Amino acid sequence: MKEKKTLSYMDSVHRDGTIWNMVVMTLLIMFPVVVGVIFQAVPDWAGVGKGLLATAPMYWAVGVIEVITFYPMLGAGGSYLSFVTGNISNLKLPCALNALESNEVKAQSEEGEIISTISIATSSIVTTLIIIFGVALIIPLTPLLENPVLDPAFAQLLPALFGALGVVFISKNWKIAIAPIVLMLILFVFVPALDSSMVGIMVPVGVVFTIVVSRLMYKKGMLG
Amino acid sequence: MEFSINHPILFVIVGVIIAVVLAQSVYFLVKSYRRAKAIGMDMSKVKKTIVSSSVFTVAPAVSIVITVLALSKSLGVALPWLRLSVVGSLSYETIAAENAASGMGTSLSELAVGTMTASQFVTIAVVMTVSILVGIWLVPVIGKRMSNGLVSFEKRDKKWMDTLQSAMFIGMISAFVGYVFCDVSRLWLAEDGVFTVTDTVKEYVGGELVEKTVTTAYSATSGLIPVFVMAVSAVGMVICGILMKKLNWKWLNDYALPICMILGMASAIPLTAWLG
Numbered sequence: 162m163k164e165k166k167t168l169s170y171m172d173s174v175h176r177d178g179t180i181w182n183m184v185v186m187t188l189l190i191m192f193p194v195v196v197g198v199i200f201q202a203v204p205d206w207a208g209v210g211k212g213l214l215a216t217a218p219m220y221w222a223v224g225v226i227e228v229i230t231f232y233p234m235l236g237a238g239g240s241y242l243s244f245v246t247g248n249i250s251n252l253k254l255p256c257a258l259n260a261l262e263s264n265e266v267k268a269q270s271e272e273g274e275i276i277s278t279i280s281i282a283t284s285s286i287v288t289t290l291i292i293i294f295g296v297a298l299i300i301p302l303t304p305l306l307e308n309p310v311l312d313p314a315f316a317q318l319l320p321a322l323f324g325a326l327g328v329v330f331i332s333k334n335w336k337i338a339i340a341p342i343v344l345m346l347i348l349f350v351f352v353p354a355l356d357s358s359m360v361g362i363m364v365p366v367g368v369v370f371t372i373v374v375s376r377l378m379y380k381k382g383m384l385g
Numbered sequence: 386m387e388f389s390i391n392h393p394i395l396f397v398i399v400g401v402i403i404a405v406v407l408a409q410s411v412y413f414l415v416k417s418y419r420r421a422k423a424i425g426m427d428m429s430k431v432k433k434t435i436v437s438s439s440v441f442t443v444a445p446a447v448s449i450v451i452t453v454l455a456l457s458k459s460l461g462v463a464l465p466w467l468r469l470s471v472v473g474s475l476s477y478e479t480i481a482a483e484n485a486a487s488g489m490g491t492s493l494s495e496l497a498v499g500t501m502t503a504s505q506f507v508t509i510a511v512v513m514t515v516s517i518l519v520g521i522w523l524v525p526v527i528g529k530r531m532s533n534g535l536v537s538f539e540k541r542d543k544k545w546m547d548t549l550q551s552a553m554f555i556g557m558i559s560a561f562v563g564y565v566f567c568d569v570s571r572l573w574l575a576e577d578g579v580f581t582v583t584d585t586v587k588e589y590v591g592g593e594l595v596e597k598t599v600t601t602a603y604s605a606t607s608g609l610i611p612v613f614v615m616a617v618s619a620v621g622m623v624i625c626g627i628l629m630k631k632l633n634w635k636w637l638n639d640y641a642l643p644i645c646m647i648l649g650m651a652s653a654i655p656l657t658a659w660l661g
Contacts, residue, residue, distance in 0.1 A: 202503030211488030212512035224519025244520030282414035295450030313657035321649025324618030363563025368556030
């Protein structure tokens with residue numbers, strides 16, 4: 162009873178987040194097991210092995226880097242939720258950044274933690290409901306969603322998102338933005354291997370490079 | 386029970402998992418809302434955050450539905466519905482499913498014909514699930530330590546902590562700005578105004594796995610489409626900023642990002658017709 166009283170809000174976020182994430186992870190792992198039991202099917206173990214060997218090492222490495230990179234930006238509650246619901250860099254993180262900016266709060270403050278969690282939870286609920294709606298109405302919606310007229314609009318979602326978001330953050334932090342933007346422009350324009358599928362891997366590179374440059378500028382008193 | 390990739394029982398199982406994920410989001414929304422009230426935050430701002438986050442989410446969520454649709458042709462509806470509601474993304478799911486199919490000596494395009502067995506389905510589901518679980522368990526493992534580390538870091542040097550936070554945001558945004566320019570090189574790499582991309586895909590033809598070369602042609606100026614879309618969206622944001630300041634339209638603050646995003650996406654339609 163005494164322990165319950167002294168549990169801080171942040172401690173309760175970690176406790177509850179851990180319980181929820183473990184429950185969801187167990188359910189996810191159980192999905193193929195239950196399907197296998199119901200339909201009396203066993204996986205093709207060689208296929209599982211080869212498939213995992215080709216997929217898991219890269220995505221596990223990316224997963225570790227993403228947690229370390231995104232956690233300080235998403236906050237605790239936002240991280241527990243985002244790493245369950247996914248679509249972090251193209252939806253949850255921009256949503257949280259926009260909410261923090263509109264409310265003029267810092268991500269590391271308690272207000273920032275709350276605003277970030279509220280925006281990510283709302284975004285997750287809306288996303289889940291829209292997907293449910295889309296799945297329920299998949300037959301009538303298919304001609305609309307596969308309409309070739311709308312194709313280019315959805316193909317350009319990320320440039321449209323980061324144009325608006327970028328102008329706000331870059332204008333406020335232009336001194337530290339110059340070096341990483343120049344680096345990324347050079348890399349993406351002149352290195353052919355860096356195509357659109359590589360942006361997820363380049364986010365941690367951009368973050369680490371910007372931190373290093375900012376630290377140097379901070380030490381030299383250039384950010385005063 | 387006879388298996389089918391759209392068997393109703395699959396929808397029931399997926400529905401249960403998604404209900405739990407939805408419950409987690411509602412739980413955290415209520416928890417943080419109550420905390421905001423308890424520490425005396427301006428609740429009108431909190432409510433505005435809920436509304437603006439909802440509005441902002443609509444367009445990206447619709448694009449996720451389109452992804453479910455794309456994957457449903459080979460994997461049915463239930464599995465992509467689960468995968469894209471929990472952790473997933475189009476690029477990851479396609480790669481994971483393709484690797485699993487390839488591990489079984491087949492391909493997604495072959496399975497799209499509608500011949501997938503329960504064993505193949507389970508194999509693909511195992512690979513897709515296991516390969517993406519890191520974030521779900523790693524946050525509970527290191528989250529508390531990271532939070533404590535960030536707090537003590539802030540106590541030591543608050544000004545640097547603020548700069549560090551901005552640097553992280555800028556680092557992420559700069560990667561996406563670079564990505565927007567990734568196809569600009571088509572301008573000088575194209576021959577006779579046409580840039581071609583050649584891919585090798587594996588396909589089953591008459592029961593045999595064969596490699597096929599697929600060539601896609603793009604116009605030299607097609608790489609400029611995302612650049613102009615980004616510019617339209619950025620200019621829209623600048624105009625919103627001016628309207629907020631000059632006309633005191635404070636309400637616009639909550640909707641500027643979704644408005645500009647939709648504006649940029651809409652501009653892609655004529656821009657693609659012109660440059661694509």
